[in-house]
Structures are given as structure tokens and as C-alpha cells.
Amino acid sequence: xxxxxxxxxxxxxxxxxxxxxxxxxxxxxxxxxxxxxxxxxxxxxxxxxxxxxxxxxxxxxxxxxxxxxxxxxxxxxxxxxxxxxxxxxxxxxxxxxxxxxxxxxxxxxxxxxxxxxxxxxxxxxxxxxxxxxxxxxxxxxxxxxxxxxxxxxxxxxxxxxxxxxxxxxxxxxxxxxxxxxxxxxxxxxxxxxxxxxxxxxxxxxxxxxxxxxxxxxxxxxxxxxxxxxxxxxxxxxxxxxxxxxxxxxxxxxxxxxxxxxxxxxxxxxxxxxxxxxxxxxxxxxxxxxxxxxxxxxxxxxxxxxxxxxxxxxxxxxxxxxxxxxxxxxxxxxxxxxxxxxxxxxx
Amino acid sequence: xxxxxxxxxxxxxxxxxxxxxxxxxxxxxxxxxxxxxxxxxxxxxxxxxxxxxxxxxxxxxxxxxxxxxxxxxxxxxxxxxxxxxxxxxxxxxxxxxxxxxxxxxxxxxxxxxxxxxxxxxxxxxxxxxxxxxxxxxxxxxxxxxxxxxxxxxxxxxxxxxxxxxxxxxxxxxxxxxxxxxxxxxxxxxxxxxxxxxxxxxxxxxxxxxxxxxxxxxxxxxxxxxxxxxxxxxxxxxxxxxxxxxxxxxxxxxxxxxxxxxxxxxxxxxxxxxxxxxxxxxxxxxxxxxxxxxxxxxxxxxxxxxxxxxxxxxxxxxxxxxxxxxxxxxxxxxxxxxxxxxxxxxxxxxxxxxxxxxxxxxxxxxxxxxxxxxxxxxxxxxxxxxxxxxxxxxxxxxxxxxxxxxxxxxxxxxxxxxxxxxxxxxxxxxxxxxxxxxxxxxxxxxxxxxxxxxxxxxxxxxxxxxxxxxxxxxxxxxxxxxxxxxxxxxxxxxxxxxxxxxxxxxxx
Numbered sequence: 001x002x003x004x005x006x007x008x009x010x011x012x013x014x015x016x017x018x019x020x021x022x023x024x025x026x027x028x029x030x031x032x033x034x035x036x037x038x039x040x041x042x043x044x045x046x047x048x049x050x051x052x053x054x055x056x057x058x059x060x061x062x063x064x065x066x067x068x069x070x071x072x073x074x075x076x077x078x079x080x081x082x083x084x085x086x087x088x089x090x091x092x093x094x095x096x097x098x099x100x101x102x103x104x105x106x107x108x109x110x111x112x113x114x115x116x117x118x119x120x121x122x123x124x125x126x127x128x129x130x131x132x133x134x135x136x137x138x139x140x141x142x143x144x145x146x147x148x149x150x151x152x153x154x155x156x157x158x159x160x161x162x163x164x165x166x167x168x169x170x171x172x173x174x175x176x177x178x179x180x181x182x183x184x185x186x187x188x189x190x191x192x193x194x195x196x197x198x199x200x201x202x203x204x205x206x207x208x209x210x211x212x213x214x215x216x217x218x219x220x221x222x223x224x225x226x227x228x229x230x231x232x233x234x235x236x237x238x239x240x241x242x243x244x245x246x247x248x249x250x251x252x253x254x255x256x257x258x259x260x261x262x263x264x265x266x267x268x269x270x271x272x273x274x275x276x277x278x279x280x281x282x283x284x285x286x287x288x289x290x291x292x293x294x295x296x297x298x299x300x301x302x303x304x305x306x307x308x309x310x311x312x313x314x315x316x317x318x319x320x321x322x323x324x325x326x327x328x329x330x331x332x333x334x335x336x337x338x339x340x341x342x343x344x345x346x
Numbered sequence: 347x348x349x350x351x352x353x354x355x356x357x358x359x360x361x362x363x364x365x366x367x368x369x370x371x372x373x374x375x376x377x378x379x380x381x382x383x384x385x386x387x388x389x390x391x392x393x394x395x396x397x398x399x400x401x402x403x404x405x406x407x408x409x410x411x412x413x414x415x416x417x418x419x420x421x422x423x424x425x426x427x428x429x430x431x432x433x434x435x436x437x438x439x440x441x442x443x444x445x446x447x448x449x450x451x452x453x454x455x456x457x458x459x460x461x462x463x464x465x466x467x468x469x470x471x472x473x474x475x476x477x478x479x480x481x482x483x484x485x486x487x488x489x490x491x492x493x494x495x496x497x498x499x500x501x502x503x504x505x506x507x508x509x510x511x512x513x514x515x516x517x518x519x520x521x522x523x524x525x526x527x528x529x530x531x532x533x534x535x536x537x538x539x540x541x542x543x544x545x546x547x548x549x550x551x552x553x554x555x556x557x558x559x560x561x562x563x564x565x566x567x568x569x570x571x572x573x574x575x576x577x578x579x580x581x582x583x584x585x586x587x588x589x590x591x592x593x594x595x596x597x598x599x600x601x602x603x604x605x606x607x608x609x610x611x612x613x614x615x616x617x618x619x620x621x622x623x624x625x626x627x628x629x630x631x632x633x634x635x636x637x638x639x640x641x642x643x644x645x646x647x648x649x650x651x652x653x654x655x656x657x658x659x660x661x662x663x664x665x666x667x668x669x670x671x672x673x674x675x676x677x678x679x680x681x682x683x684x685x686x687x688x689x690x691x692x693x694x695x696x697x698x699x700x701x702x703x704x705x706x707x708x709x710x711x712x713x714x715x716x717x718x719x720x721x722x723x724x725x726x727x728x729x730x731x732x733x734x735x736x737x738x739x740x741x742x743x744x745x746x747x748x749x750x751x752x753x754x755x756x757x758x759x760x761x762x763x764x765x766x767x768x769x770x771x772x773x774x775x776x777x778x779x780x781x782x783x784x785x786x787x788x789x790x791x792x793x794x795x796x797x798x799x800x801x802x803x804x805x806x807x808x809x810x811x812x813x814x815x816x817x818x819x820x821x822x823x824x825x826x827x828x829x830x831x832x833x834x835x836x837x838x839x840x841x842x843x844x845x846x847x848x849x850x851x852x853x
């Protein structure tokens with residue numbers, strides 16, 4: 001192929017320069033998007049430490065932060081899958097409540113009590129798959145479908161306990177809600193809730209970055225028509241991501257139930273979907289899909305937990321906490337936009 | 347000759363230390379069509395964005411309009427200086443009416459209320475002058491691409507622009523619409539407008555250009571006057587070398603005779619495709635020609651299962667085969683290169699590596715699920731070397747590549763599955779000359795190893811240059827076939843006669 005040889009010998013100097021610089025810029029961009037909100041998280045931690053006279057960075061307080069972040073981290077991990085495909089799942093709070101109710105109800109049965117944990121998780125999976133099927137097979141918009149299930153599943157959660165609070169002080173596996181895994185006896189331990197959350201993040205990373213399915217999820221979010229033409233079963237990917245989101249909401253419900261020994265279909269998980277979405281967005285995942293990472297989501301969830309914890313430590317009133325959290329979210333995303341603008345593709 | 351309307355002297359632009367434009371001079375006179383040519387990445391769009399005010403040039407250069415130095419700043423700067431640009435992707439709001447689009451940003455109002463009526467009347471004369479066949483109150487969404495372009499031109503005239511820049515205006519137009527556009531451009535030229543016309547297509551430049559300026563690697567290579575415009579000299583200026591064998595066709599067209607690979611019988615979708623049958627043999631390059639809207643892409647979509655068919659059957663290597671989704675087509679070894687690589691082909695945010703490997707991830711995976719990253723890396727490196735894809739490395743996002751490299755990237759994804767049948771839909775659209783010739787030799791090499799290839803193209807010289815025979819479609823049906831004989835070459839006339847329904851011209 002003489003033409004090829006000639007054109008290979010001819011790479012224009014500007015092109016190679018451009019290529020190298022583009023690669024460098026690319027690396028910077030990857031670094032920036034990998035670090036993402038990490039600097040913001042660190043600044044918040046250090047700021048609260050000084051404002052609270054050194055009460056933030058204590059073993060006990062960090063344990064509380066991790067524990068408080070756990071359920072939202074799990075929900076946000078599921079939400080990351082969904083948002084990566086360009087969708088949204090508004091129903092996770094309701095699914096969490098329904099799963100916790102289902103789990104607690106089972107846990108009170110004399111012989112089947114130990115099954116409550118899988119029941120809770122599978123309840124979540126079931127609702128998630130229904131969401132996914134409606135979105136993938138009937139081609140309904142995710143926002144509408146999950147807005148509907150937000151309401152419908154909430155109603156089911158209330159039905160499950162006949163609209164009362166279900167208690168079970170002797171629920172099996174209660175340790176996952178309140179126990180800690182001892183790392184160094186007497187020195188360091190980590191709440192089981194946080195261990196679960198970190199495991200979920202790790203498995204999510206594995207699926208998103210190391211499996212074929214993960215690439216397909218990014219592909220569907222990046223360009224759905226192209227994904228379809230490339231032979232990807234888009235419907236399968238969509239059912240999977242909403243299934244994962246439901247499953248993790250079910251897991252979140254189990255975590256809450258184990259922690260509280262109780263669940264109330266009306267109150268549990270109210271507006272959790274907003275915190276989960278916030279964590280994903282803070283983590284730099286694009287709302288249109290195709291771009292984002294699970295590590296960003298972890299940092300986003302931690303920012304939310306640190307904010308709640310820090311504002312209490314500093315003694316800010318409950319009312320002002322809302323205002324400040326809202327502004328920090330807007331500010332952080334604005335900062336992100338601004339940072340990414342400088343490195344935008346030309 | 348009269349005084350120039352636009353003079354650019356030593357205009358440069360760098361991004362992060364890379365020179366995208368180096369000391370370029372450009373002089374444009376009123377009443378001329380000035381064609382601007384160059385491969386993708388040569389600096390045409392940078393130059394254009396400087397004129398529109400989207401980019402600020404590096405200090406040192408000078409831009410004069412009607413002899414007066416100007417500084418073009420901000421998105422409205424270009425328009426204020428009398429320059430209007432019509433981008434490839436038109437910038438109209440489809441949900442607004444023609445009049446509202448023309449007045450966009452400068453709406454007329456009476457005591458604070460939108461003066462719709464006055465705006466409609468205001469655009470009437472311009473639309474009339476352009477010979478528009480639609481009303482000012484029509485929604486842009488209801489207009490064809492050609493009509494939309496007319497609205498863009500009307501908008502430029504309405505803003506009293508003296509310089510009109512058109513970026514590949516015919517890409518989305520049918521042949522008839524293109525002809526009307528050319529007539530309009532000639533009319534505007536006669537009215538004294540200066541038109542900078544950016545195009546890859548030689549025939550348009552012949553038809554319209556009063557002068558041609560060629561850019562390469564951000565530098566001005568030179569300008570040619572009308573009488574000197576010749577394809578070979580322009581190509582040489584653009585590529586910087588002789589393109590002796592532009593179209594590459596070395597394979598033996600008869601190698602696979604009697605060994606049909608793909609046979610489609612009576613394919614129909616009930617709308618755009620009406621009972622089409624065709625056969626492609628091993629090692630054969632078959633062209634699928636026809637006017638825009640003849641149903642060529644739709645037929646390809648039926649073959650690969652991307653659209654539901656109401657009738658028709660397929661045979662692959664003599665065996666009947668049922669294909670209902672593009673995934674099944676790929677599994678069977680039928681690969682389709684889309685005509686719209688950005689919307690339907692590539693994942694612009696994903697890396698080249700991921701784009702190349704996408705179709706074979708499952709096949710390569712370990713334990714059926716886990717990515718084999720070494721294999722993916724190897725495959726991407728092989729594709730980069732084999733198809734000479736030029737990018738910094740296989741990890742950069744596909745969106746950052748030039749059109750030609752993007753096309754080769756997409757092609758390498760299809761080649762990864764080692765297809766038996768390759769359907770290429772407009773394989774060189776929006777691709778620069780150098781990459782075009784590379785794509786032709788890739789096609790030729792695939793035919794040599796026995797791949798059955800069907801090429802859909804609106805570029806007749808291309809079809810004639812690379813195909814062994816040409817099937818022509820008209821209004822959803824196969825109109826006929828033109829065969830290359832030992833003494834009778836394929837001709838544009840024969841193909842056009844079939845495509846337009848004037849077979850009587852065909853001897």
C-alpha cells in the first residue's frame with residue numbers, strides 16, 4: 001500500500017504536537033475528573049475540625065460520619081448505574097421503605113426470621129426490575145416511571161405494615177446495623193454498615209470498569225442509538241441498571257431495619273432519592289449519561305455526610321443546615337462546571 | 347478588480363501552545379465565491395471561528411473589513427462586522443417560526459409586546475428575493491434541510507452581512523436542493539456579496555469557485571484563480587504530495603464468482619423499501635447508488651435487522667438466515683458502517699480503545715464477563731497500526747479525532763469481528779482526501795481476502811472508482827444494475843439515468 005506508507009511518513013508536525021499535547025491535556029483532565037470533589041471533601045473536613053475546636057477528626061466522630069454515609073452511599077451506587085445510562089431513579093426511597101417493611105415482617109415469623117435479609121434485598125430487586133422493564137420494554141421515560149413508583153411503592157410500604165411502625169428488638173443479624181468490625185482490637189474498628197457500603201462501591205467499580213456489561217452501560221449512556229446498532233442489548237442493560245438500583249435500595253432498607261430494629265412505611269426513606277442523586281452529581285457523573293465514576297459517588301456521599309455531621313458539631317441550627325447544604329451543593333457543582341470548562345474539548 | 351472587502355494578514359491562533367493557524371493571509375473581494383479547502387484539521391474551522399468572533403486571534407495579525415482594521419469579539423462580533431456564518435449543523439430553533447428565527451436576538455416589539463405581524467412582514471421581501479416557497483409563519487421544524495438553509499441565508503441577508511461563510515452547505519442536501527442552493531449562491535454573488543465556501547467536494551468547487559485558497563496544517567499553501575482550478579493541483583496542495591492512484595482497485599472482481607456470500611430477496615419495510623433483491627459475492631465490491639431518499643440506507647437497515655421488515659429473506663453463504671437485530675447480524679458476520687458516525691456509530695466520550703473493541707468485548711471476555719484488557723489493548727494497537735489511525739494514543743476519547751480518523755476507528759470496530767459481509771454507508775463522508783484514499787485501499791484489501799462488500803455512496807466518482815458493479819435504487823426499488831465490462835467502464839451517466847428514471851439514455 002504505497003499510499004499508506006506515504007501518509008505514514010507524512011504525519012504533519014502540528015498533528016503530532018497536537019496529539020501529544022492533547023494526550024497531556026487528556027491526562028490532566030482524567031486527573032481532575034478522578035480527583036473531582038476530593039479537595040472539597042478535604043477542605044470541608046479540615047474546616048469543620050478547626051471550627052469545632054478539634055472535635056471532627058476523632059476516631060469516634062469519624063465512625064459516626066462513616067455510619068451516617070453508609071445507607072446513602074449504597075443508594076447512590078445504584079443511582080450511579082442508572083444515571084450513567086442517562087436515566088434517573090426517583091423511587092429508591094420508597095423501595096427502601098418497602099424492603100425494610102417486608103424484611104421486618106418476615107423477621108417476626110418464628111421459623112423464617114433469618115430469611116428477612118434476602119427477602120428485603122429481593123423485594124428491592126423486584127421493584128427495580130419492574131421499573132427497568134417498564135422503561136426498557138415499553139420505552140417510557142425513566143423520570144415518569146420512577147415518579148410513579150415513588151408514589152405507588154410508598155403506598156405498598158404502608159400497606160405492608162398496615163400503616164403502623166413494625167418493631168423487632170430481636171431481629172437476626174442486628175450486628176450489621178450497630179456493630180463494628182474490629183480492625184485492631186481496642187484501637188480501630190469500622191461500622192459494619194460502612195463495610196457494606198465500601199464493598200458495594202468496590203463491586204460496583206468492578207462491574208463498571210472491569211466487565212463487558214460495564215462498558216455496555218457507559219455505551220448506552222453515551223449514545224443509545226449507536227449502542228443498539230453495535231449489537232448491544234440496550235433493553236437488557238436498562239433492566240440491569242434499574243434492577244441494581246432497586247436491589248441496592250433493598251439492601252439500604254435492610255441496613256436501616258437492622259440499625260433501627262424498626263421500620264415505618266410512611267416515614268422511612270423519605271426523600272432519600274434526593275440525597276442519592278446529589279451524591280452522584282457531586283461525584284461528577286454527567287446527568288446526560290456516559291460519563292462518571294463510582295469513586296466520585298463515594299466522595300459525593302461522604303461530602304453530604306460530613307456536611308451534616310460538621311454543621312451539628314459546629315452548632316448550626318437545624319433550619320440553617322438545610323440552607324447551607326443546599327448552597328454547598330449548588331456551589332460545588334458550579335465549581336465543577338467551571339473547572340471542566342477550562343479543559344473542554346476544542 | 348475592486349477593493350477587497352476582507353483582508354486577513356498574518357493571523358495566527360494557538361491553543362495551549364499548539365499553533366492551529368500560522369500567519370495566514372486571506373483576501374476576499376465582493377462579488378466572488380472564495381472556496382476554502384483543506385483536509386480536516388487544516389485550520390479552516392479555526393479561521394472561520396476567528397471571523398465569527400468565537401475565537402480571538404493571537405496578537406500580531408490584522409483583520410481589515412472594507413479597508414478598516416476591526417476587532418471581532420464575542421459571538422455577536424462577527425455579525426456586527428458584517429460577517430455571517432452558516433454552519434454545517436444549522437443553528438435554527440425548530441420550534442419557532444421562520445420569521446422568529448430570522449429576527450432571533452433582535453426581535454421587534456411594540457410597547458414591550460412581541461410584534462409578530464411586523465416581523466413577518468419584515469422578512470417577506472428577503473424570502474421573496476431568495477425565491478422561498480414557504481411562509482414567514484411556517485415552523486422551521488416543518489421545513490426540509492434545503493429550506494432551512496434558505497432561512498439561514500435570509501437571516502444573514504437580514505442582518506445586512508456583506509460576507510457569508512458557508513461550511514459544507516450541501517452535506518445534508520439532496521441533489522436537487524444542492525442545485526437550487528448553487529443558483530442562489532450565484533445570484534448572491536451577482537448582488538455583490540462575498541461568499542467564503544468551505545467544502546470537501548471538488549465538483550462544487552469547480553461549479554462555484556472564483557478562487558480557491560488551500561490550507562494545510564494551519565498554513566496557507568496558496569490560492570488559485572478560476573482558470574487554474576484543477577483537481578490534481580488542489581489535491582496536491584491539500585495533501586502535500588501527489589495522489590497518483592487516488593481510487594484503489596487491485597482486487598480481482600471475478601475471484602468469488604459463483605460464490606455468493608450475501609443474498610437478500612424481496613426485502614421490504616412497507617414504507618421506504620419496496621421489494622429489493624441483491625446478491626454480493628465473495629471478494630466483490632458492489633456499489634449501491636441512488637438519489638438521496640431512494641431507500642439505500644433503509645435497505646441496509648433491513649438487512650442488518652435495525653428496522654422491522656414486512657417481507658424478505660436473507661441467505662448467508664447459501665444458508666437461509668434469520669436476522670432480527672443488529673447484534674444477530676454482527677454474530678452472523680454482517681457488519682454495517684453507519685452513514686452518521688457521530689449519532690449512530692461512535693461513542694465520542696469513550697476512548698478509542700473502547701470504541702474499537704466494543705463489538706468483540708463479549709467474545710474476548712474472561713469467564714464470559716470480565717474484560718480482557720491485554721487483548722483489547724493489543725487489538726487497538728493493531729488497528730491503529732493497520733489502519734494508520736492518528737491519535738495521541740488509544741486512550742484518548744474518540745470525539746477528539748478528526749473525521750477521517752473517526753471513520754477509520756469505526757471501521758476497525760467492524761473489522762474486529764472479521765466480517766463476511768461489510769456494508770459501508772457513505773464511508774468517506776466528511777473525510778479528508780488523505781484518509782479517503784486510505785479508506786479505499788482498506789476496502790480493496792478486504793476484497794482481496796474475500797470479504798463481500800456493499801458500498802452505499804452518493805459520490806459517483808467514488809463508486810465508479812472502487813466498485814466492480816453498481817446496483818442502482820430508485821424510490822425504494824432496485825432500478826437496475828450497471829456492470830463494468832472489460833471494454834465498457836462504469837459511467838456516471840448510466841448510473842444517473844437509472845437513478846433518475848431516464849433509462850432511455852442507457853444504450
